Amino acid sequence: MRKPKIVILGAGYGGLLTTVRLQKLIGVNEADIVLVNKNDYHYETTWLHEASAGTLHHDKVRYDIRDVIDRSKVDFVQDTVVEINKDEKKVILEKGEVDYDYLVIALGGEPETFGIKGLKEYAFGITNVNSARQLREHIEYQFATYNMEEEKNDNRLSIVVGGAGFTGIEFLGELTNRIPELCHEYDVDFHKVKIYCVEAAPTVLPGFDPELVNYAVSTLERKGVEFLIGTAIKEAVPGGILVAKGDAEPYEIKSETVVWAAGVRGNSVIEKSGFEAMRGRVKVQPDLRVPGFDNVFIIGDSSLVINEEINRPYPPTAQIAMQQGEVVAKNIAALVRNKSELETFTFDNKGTVCSLGEDDAIGVVFGKKITGGKASFMKKVVDNRALYMIGGAGMVLKKGKFNLF
Amino acid sequence: MRKPKIVILGAGYGGLLTTVRLQKLIGVNEADIVLVNKNDYHYETTWLHEASAGTLHHDKVRYDIRDVIDRSKVDFVQDTVVEINKDEKKVILEKGEVDYDYLVIALGGEPETFGIKGLKEYAFGITNVNSARQLREHIEYQFATYNMEEEKNDNRLSIVVGGAGFTGIEFLGELTNRIPELCHEYDVDFHKVKIYCVEAAPTVLPGFDPELVNYAVSTLERKGVEFLIGTAIKEAVPGGILVAKGDAEPYEIKSETVVWAAGVRGNSVIEKSGFEAMRGRVKVQPDLRVPGFDNVFIIGDSSLVINEEINRPYPPTAQIAMQQGEVVAKNIAALVRNKSELETFTFDNKGTVCSLGEDDAIGVVFGKKITGGKASFMKKVVDNRALYMIGGAGMVLKKGKFNLF
The missing domain is CATH 3.50.50.100 (FAD/NAD(P)-binding domain)
Known part of the structure; x- marks a missing residue:
């Protein structure tokens, strides 16, 4: 039997947390995990103001992705995402392409x-x-x-x-x-x-x-x-x-x-790939899947979750992206094991x-x-x-x- | 009796060495010494290639002039020389002027x-x-x-x-x-x-x-x-x-x-002040005075001394400027003491x-x-x-x- 293939796009807070949780939750024989990222490093977006001002060296705000992933379980591909072909379930990269059974889009935001x-x-x-x-x-x-x-x-x-x-x-x-x-x-x-x-x-x-x-x-x-x-x-x-x-x-x-x-919007790949979005952000379901696509999750700056208390979207932060990553990792593990009951995401503002x-x-x-x-x-x-x-x-x-x- | 006034223009290798030698040779009651320099620091011109490449910090190639001069004997003026009025024996500065009895021009070179x-x-x-x-x-x-x-x-x-x-x-x-x-x-x-x-x-x-x-x-x-x-x-x-x-x-x-x-020429102040010069460099007498001006010395990059062996000028270096400074300090001390016998400069290439x-x-x-x-x-x-x-x-x-x- 062919193993399902999980592809995670982006090694920011959301994508990388999803990856490290998944590599613990999922056995080598259960699924293939592929992580795609433009750089071979993760950087702390929330520390960039320090690197920009020159008060902290930029090497202090980044680390090698291979230092945190389990390379026996996760296949790391350094490439830039061009577009997602939802119908053919594949991701077009600058230097190639990768097909998926489950996709996590965690590409981060762009300046608005x-x-x-x-x-x-x-x-x-x-x-x-x-x-x-x-x-x-x-x-x-x-x-x-x-x-x-x-x-x-x-x-x-x-x-x-x-x-x-x-x-x-x-x-x-x-x-x-x-x-x-x-x-x-x-x-x-x-x-x-x-x-x-x-x-x-x-x-x-x-x-x-x-x-x-x-x-x-x-x-x-x-x-x-x-x-x-x-x-x-x-x-x-x-x-x-x-x-x-x-x-x-x-x-x-x-x-x-x-x-x-002054502003962050969702990633331009979202709109380019034909997802329905507001300023590049997709209003995801409570289980963080894209409405109409049972195998596609979006988390982080390109996802939109409503704060019911004030009926406005939560601002995009590292905190919410990481909490989403925890839930997505569990939900994908459930799907791989053919469980249909998925966890609902609720933001716990610490x-x-x-x-x-x-x-x-x-x-x-x-x-x-x-x-x-x-x-x-x-x-x-x-x-x-x-x-x-x-x-x-x-x-x-x-x-x-x-x-x- | 009015004390003679010695003015040294420039705190590069030649000017600063002249100053520190003069402050030892001359007593407080014999003459006033004034040092004029654009910056409050001296820098090692011969180390600038390191600061320029970024292999040595620029603060390592400079030091405070006040750290090496004896402030009880030398009056330091931080200002930029505009022109020398040889007839009125005064130096026009950006923010003022200073008159002199003896002048040492050690203003350094400029790119050619x-x-x-x-x-x-x-x-x-x-x-x-x-x-x-x-x-x-x-x-x-x-x-x-x-x-x-x-x-x-x-x-x-x-x-x-x-x-x-x-x-x-x-x-x-x-x-x-x-x-x-x-x-x-x-x-x-x-x-x-x-x-x-x-x-x-x-x-x-x-x-x-x-x-x-x-x-x-x-x-x-x-x-x-x-x-x-x-x-x-x-x-x-x-x-x-x-x-x-x-x-x-x-x-x-x-x-x-x-x-x-690729090239160094003499300081533009030389020509502006009407001294006869070749590319801003004045061919000085053996005692380093300017022909026709018994009270004006020029040393360093704006002076021109012939290497008799090959009948060509010595290239401007820190070594020659400092050796000139030694001689000028002695010669000015002699003049202040009304001795007419001045020392002749010969370059000792180490x-x-x-x-x-x-x-x-x-x-x-x-x-x-x-x-x-x-x-x-x-x-x-x-x-x-x-x-x-x-x-x-x-x-x-x-x-x-x-x-x-």
């Missing part, structure tokens, strides 16, 4: 630019290891060049962060720690550096407790960030952006470094911590509000927990954050 | 581009701390960006060094050590990197012993450098250079990183060592040819000696090179 002109061309992103280290080096090059020019270009020392959501705020926390180091390194006067945060929404960190938001804003303002709230980026142009508050006349903020950290730099943060954990050192400690616990969930204690020892206090 | 179009706009230099760290960061940004682009731009991994003289060859030695690290850092295939050295002269390191030149060329070729000898850069353009061998048709070498390391990277070099020391580890050892001795001459044993301990073997 909301059609704002020029962002794709002129703005940097905090999206993956490549973009993080490019942004880090770009900022460093601006500082390195500043003193070289007879006519000083102060826009080299101006950084605009588009978006005051989670990524934007965490990046600002690291950036404000990094700037004094850069000033020292390149003999630049600290007072010449300008950091702006532009947010179209009426508040920083929408959805967060107002008291914690105030704490975050005043902390970052003290460290030199100027917030432009209720202000939309209208267009990115070479050397700056055009912004407008409400319906007011747009004006320009000059900057050689515009970082777009809390959220938003870093404000190395030793400061805000958060709600187990329903309690925390700030400062305590929150920063919890942030590192959260970060280490993700390593532990996928790679076990060994990975925590290798890549964990131990500067806990 | 021989009128080659586009070099000033598109080529990087190994000229000072600012340019060195900009070049380092530029190269790093090219590697960081390579994997970000869907259409890979291989020109980001192509580096052209214009000039196979001392600076060019030493930079290539460091660069070839640095490239494997950059490839590892940014996940770039080593074989995609191209390094060219373009030299118009018929040989690498003109004036060096042919056997040593062969050693250098074969070492660098083995490390991946392609030499284009007898080939002139005709023009630098965005994204590359046009070169031609002899009278042949020019062709383009594509590269995002063109480094011009040898030359050209580095080929961290652990390899070629050189002639005390008339003997050396290569490999022995030459590399001697190179570090030479480097430490410059620190010792100006800053004493303390500076050697602080900034010296101790990876001697």
